[in-house]
Amino acid sequence: MENKMPDLNLNLKLHDENVHGYLSLLRNLLLASFMLLLFSDIFCGCVIRYKLVKPEIISWSPRIIVFHNVLCIELKYLRSDQLVEYVSSGMVLGLGTGSTAAFVVYKIGQLLASGQLTNIIGVPTSKRTQEQAAALGITLSILGDHPKLDLAIDGANEVDPNLNLVKGRGGALLREKMVEAASNKCVVVVDDSKLVIGLGGSGLAMPVQVVQFCWK
Ligand SMILES: O=C[C@H](O)[C@H](O)[C@H](O)COP(=O)(O)O
Known part of the structure; x- marks a missing residue:
């Protein structure tokens, strides 16, 4: 799978006294994006690996x-x-x-x-x-x-x-x-x-159907 870093189009006006703060914000944003990509990849990997029938x-x-x-x-x-x-x-x-x-x-x-x-x-x-x-x-x-x-x-x-x-x-x-x-x-x-971590994970209603056919 091809992972692309999202474009971070940050229009920051850097003032001397704020440079350090802005740079650390930028670093944290990049780190967060990287972690997100990394974990989404691990999750995708799990989907493949854990299947009994490949x-x-x-x-x-x-x-x-x-x-x-x-x-x-x-x-x-x-x-x-x-x-x-x-x-x-x-x-x-x-x-x-x-x-x-x-x-x-x-x-x-x-x-x-x-x-x-x-x-x-x-x-x-x-x-x-x-x-x-x-x-x-x-x-x-x-x-x-x-x-x-x-x-x-x-x-x-x-x-x-x-x-x-x-x-x-x-x-x-x-x-x-x-x-x-x-x-x-x-x-x-x-x-x-x-994709959910466990069934029911979407929080939406679980479909259930009750049929009379062959009930005895
Ligand atoms: O009863 C409907 C089927 O199970 C559908 O495959 C399921 O609800 C998914 O539907 P959709 O493609 O609209 O997300």
């Missing part, structure tokens, strides 16, 4: 992590060229829910329209995604007809240093887990705003 890091900025056979990834700003590394013609794809997944679905629609992808079947994880995908002309199916998926792509709400995820704040809790569990590979794309 994740594949596609890119650090935006942060895109691929877990194999583990519940998923998030791809908010995944570029088309990154997307096509994972999605190929003829695949049955799990289409996630949320702002990140919506971006991916849009990109898949674009790639289909331009002919770069063909013969894709999407299994949406929510009605919202189903409507978006249908509007983009993506052929859709359900798990009953396609119980084995090649790849699912989704977002997440939180990622801890062990790469455990909180998902479902977009309301697709059950469907997304069923679709992602049926997928050979799952891609979750998350940016830094989703």
Whole structure:
């Protein structure tokens, strides 16, 4: 990862008697920036090191992590060229829910329209995604007809240093887990705003869904 020192554009008027104070302020600011960069790097390192199933890091900025056979990834700003590394013609794809997944679905629609992808079947994880995908002309199916998926792509709400995820704040809790569990590979794309020290660390509500289905 490339670390760049932020530009410190300080317009300080130095008076003789204040020179020492200003210089020490500047030194402290530089030190604080350096420590921040250092610790953010250590945190990123933890994300890679502690994973039991080795994740594949596609890119650090935006942060895109691929877990194999583990519940998923998030791809908010995944570029088309990154997307096509994972999605190929003829695949049955799990289409996630949320702002990140919506971006991916849009990109898949674009790639289909331009002919770069063909013969894709999407299994949406929510009605919202189903409507978006249908509007983009993506052929859709359900798990009953396609119980084995090649790849699912989704977002997440939180990622801890062990790469455990909180998902479902977009309301697709059950469907997304069923679709992602049926997928050979799952891609979750998350940016830094989703990284937490421990699950629940964002302080936002923890999604819980109670379903009657199969309760006995
Ligand atoms: O239920 C929704 C899904 O779990 C989403 O992947 C999650 O809420 C993240 O959504 P967003 O990409 O909008 O941050």
